[in-house]
Amino acid sequence: MTKGPRKPSAAEDREARLKAALRANLARRKAQGRARAVPVQEDLPKNEQDGPETRSHGRSPENEE
Known part of the structure; x- marks a missing residue:
C-alpha cells in the first residue's frame, strides 16, 4: 500500500x-x-552628472613646462 503525503510536524512547519x-x-x-551602491544622478548638479572633463590633446597642465 502506498502512503499519501504526510502532514509536516509542528517543528518542520x-x-x-x-x-x-x-x-x-x-x-x-x-x-x-x-x-545604496548606485549613486542617484538626478540629485547631483548638472556639471557633476557629466563626469570630470578630460583634455582631448592628451597632455595635462601638470606635465607642461
Missing part, C-alpha cells in the same frame, strides 16, 4: 516558515544594498 522569512529578509537587504 516552523522551520519552513523561518527559512522563508530568512530568504525574504536576505533578498530585501540585498536590494537595499544595491540601491
Whole structure:
C-alpha cells in the first residue's frame, strides 16, 4: 500500500516558515544594498552628472613646462 503525503510536524512547519522569512529578509537587504551602491544622478548638479572633463590633446597642465 502506498502512503499519501504526510502532514509536516509542528517543528518542520516552523522551520519552513523561518527559512522563508530568512530568504525574504536576505533578498530585501540585498536590494537595499544595491540601491545604496548606485549613486542617484538626478540629485547631483548638472556639471557633476557629466563626469570630470578630460583634455582631448592628451597632455595635462601638470606635465607642461
